[in-house]
Amino acid sequence: MDREEAIKFLKSKSREEIIKYLNLIKEEKSYVTYSKNVFIPLSKWCRNRCGYCIFREEKAKIMKPNEVKEILIKGDKLGCREALFTFGEKVDENKEIKEELKKMGFSNILEYLYYLEDWTLENTNLLPHTNCGILSYEELKLLKEVNASMGLMLENISERLMNTVAHKYSPGKEPRLRIEMIENAGRLKIPFTTGLLIGIGETEEEIVDSLFKIKEIHDKYGHIQEVIIQNFRAKKGIPMENFREPSPLKMLKVIILAKLILKDISIQIPPNLNKETGQLFLLAGVDDWGGISPLTKDYVNPEAEWPEEEELRRWSEELGLKLKLRLPVYDKYISREWLSEKVYNKIKALGWKIED
Ligand SMILES: O=c1nc2n(C[C@H](O)[C@H](O)[C@H](O)CO)c3cc(O)ccc3cc-2c(=O)[nH]1
Ligand SMILES: C[C@H]1O[C@@H](n2cnc3c(N)ncnc32)[C@H](O)[C@@H]1O
Numbered sequence: 039m040d041r042e043e044a045i046k047f048l049k050s051k052s053r054e055e056i057i058k059y060l061n062l063i064k065e066e067k068s069y070v071t072y073s074k075n076v077f078i079p080l081s082k083w084c085r086n087r088c089g090y091c092i093f094r095e096e097k098a099k100i101m102k103p104n105e106v107k108e109i110l111i112k113g114d115k116l117g118c119r120e121a122l123f124t125f126g127e128k129v130d131e132n133k134e135i136k137e138e139l140k141k142m143g144f145s146n147i148l149e150y151l152y153y154l155e156d157w158t159l160e161n162t163n164l165l166p167h168t169n170c171g172i173l174s175y176e177e178l179k180l181l182k183e184v185n186a187s188m189g190l191m192l193e194n195i196s197e198r199l200m201n202t203v204a205h206k207y208s209p210g211k212e213p214r215l216r217i218e219m220i221e222n223a224g225r226l227k228i229p230f231t232t233g234l235l236i237g238i239g240e241t242e243e244e245i246v247d248s249l250f251k252i253k254e255i256h257d258k259y260g261h262i263q264e265v266i267i268q269n270f271r272a273k274k275g276i277p278m279e280n281f282r283e284p285s286p287l288k289m290l291k292v293i294i295l296a297k298l299i300l301k302d303i304s305i306q307i308p309p310n311l312n313k314e315t316g317q318l319f320l321l322a323g324v325d326d327w328g329g330i331s332p333l334t335k336d337y338v339n340p341e342a343e344w345p346e347e348e349e350l351r352r353w354s355e356e357l358g359l360k361l362k363l364r365l366p367v368y369d370k371y372i373s374r375e376w377l378s379e380k381v382y383n384k385i386k387a388l389g390w391k392i393e394d
């Protein structure tokens with residue numbers, strides 16, 4: 039599959055073409071994975087203002103250690119294994135937050151995050167995954183010690199979108215910065231999650247170029263464990279509230295392409311954003327349902343409830359696929375090569391069985 043062929047397919051209106059490419063997806067695997075998590079929105083303030091985001095708040099607020107710990111302890115009791123720290127980008131650029139952190143005894147947000155993630159490893163059976171926007175090489179290096187995996191959505195490789203409602207007020211969505219961070223994570227051997235946001239005004243060419251860029255980075259470092267194909271959801275009150283959501287067919291075609299281009303990388307579809315269509319996407323080779331939570335909502339898409347574990351199981355089993363719990367780090371990355379001593383030992387202490 040090369041660039042031209044991929045673009046042609048994405049633009050094609052032929053039903054036969056779709057069936058032809060679906061037929062190219064050969065699957066030996068017998069399961070679909072998911073993670074059981076708690077979502078910790080440490081702060082909703084953010085230096086960016088993405089046109090599609092409902093998560094961001096102007097209020098300079100930050101979760102207190104006890105609030106966070108309570109969620110972690112409850113999640114642990116419910117059998118969660120992932121602590122998802124997803125929050126605004128560079129929140130300590132906000133003076134009030136910085137002050138608040140100082141009062142709590144931390145000089146910046148990442149020092150506070152490190153403390154909380156270390157506490158998670160010491161006191162619960164959850165493993166941290168951080169997705170908080172742009173981080174430097176040094177910051178990634180530090181956080182690797184206490185994270186099982188980390189993530190950053192590429193969103194799209196398009197520079198052009200930086201001048202549109204999607205990214206015009208979001209310096210952190212500059213594709214060069216995102217690519218640089220994903221590469222730095224590779225240099226540091228951090229198991230990594232990235233993905234595309236579909237339906238934010240991008241062209242077919244830009245989708246294809248984004249997929250090939252991820253493939254190029256992965257060929258160099260081998261650290262991309264999964265790629266999320268996330269469908270834009272219109273919501274009242276966002277600048278992009280009148281944008282059209284991507285059609286199920288568009289999603290299906292992008293998933294097919296992702297699968298054919300990214301090969302050994304797992305393709306993730308958020309099940310709460312694809313309740314009607316998710317099961318059919320399994321036909322196109324979706325490997326993973328991402329994180330669902332028995333405790334916390336999806337703060338990025340608060341209107342979209344998580345399906346129950348049993349529902350995911352039924353969707354999967356109807357297609358002859360077992361539903362299999364995974365950790366925030368995929369089994370193939372569970373080794374001293376990819377994980378810090380601390381995280382590796384924690385996973386061993388959990389008694390996690392790696393079978394393939
Ligand atoms: O609950 C969510 N989890 C999100 N996750 C987490 C994901 O569902 C899983 O927790 C990961 O597969 C890690 O195991 C993300 C992780 C990333 O690294 C990058 C982006 C996302 C986006 C979301 C999201 O919108 N909602
Ligand atoms: C955490 C990730 O959630 C995605 N995200 C942000 N806003 C929306 C929306 N309206 N619909 C779907 N996904 C969204 C972005 O890709 C972000 O990186």
Ligand code: SF4
Pocket residue numbers: 084085086087088091092093094125126127171208210
């Ligand atoms: S999507 Fe992330 S970076 Fe963009 S405004 Fe929302 S919180 Fe900030």
